[in-house]
Amino acid sequence: MSVVNLELRAEAPRAPQLTVQVGIDFGSAIAGVIGHKTYQYDLCGDAVNTAARMCSGSEPGRVHVSQEAYRYLRGRFGATSRGPRYYKGKGEMYTYFLENAPGALPEEATPAPADAAEAIY
Template identity: 45%
Template sequence: MPPSAFALELGGDALGRDRSPTWSDRPRVRFGIDSGPMLAGVVGRRKFQYDLWGDAVNCASRMELHSEPGRLHISSDTWKHVRHAFACTSRGRIAIEGMGEMETFFVDQALAPRAPMATRSGRAANSLGDGAETQGQSDIDSRRSS
């Protein structure tokens, strides 16, 4: 699974897959995703901070800024990676500060349900690693008991 598809699934899970009557009670979160090279590292001498730099990071920030509450907004670079896995609606060309006009997309839904993935324990997990978190917790629990 490409990292951009993983990010879209993560955003979809954060927004909630089914918009039940309680949807209006949920936080109105906006998401923006771009794909491309970036640098990552820890900065600071006394207080360490992990940070990301690059055009892809700046573009993702702009995608979030121009998104709507409850929507995943992606760049055309990300759309090229995920167009076969997610139904998207083009927003047409919009002016993005510092980047000019770009075609962008809203992600509407996954085209097919996620297939479960097996974890090291052999249990099924969704592609976001729910089972892997459980496996990690069982590793911690087994260390505590030894």
């Protein structure tokens, strides 16, 4: 989970720059509400852990995906293989950086559906 605090001032000469790095994996997960006084929504599972590893191994402004995620996304996005890399708790994995934004897809490619879960099941 990430928290971003940003203070905007009217007198600031230019808008602050914000970059993100993203990690994606496909797989099963369990979700639920936890807590007694203060409630929190929690999402856990191996796919969530792998996506977190992809995020931490990413670079600002990049989308880093696991081999499992790339299986579903290839043909919709260009990608650069990062080759085999070691990830704590996961071992050696092949991962990829996605190269195309959805609006920049070649015409022959099919855009990813809005609900990725529908595309898998």
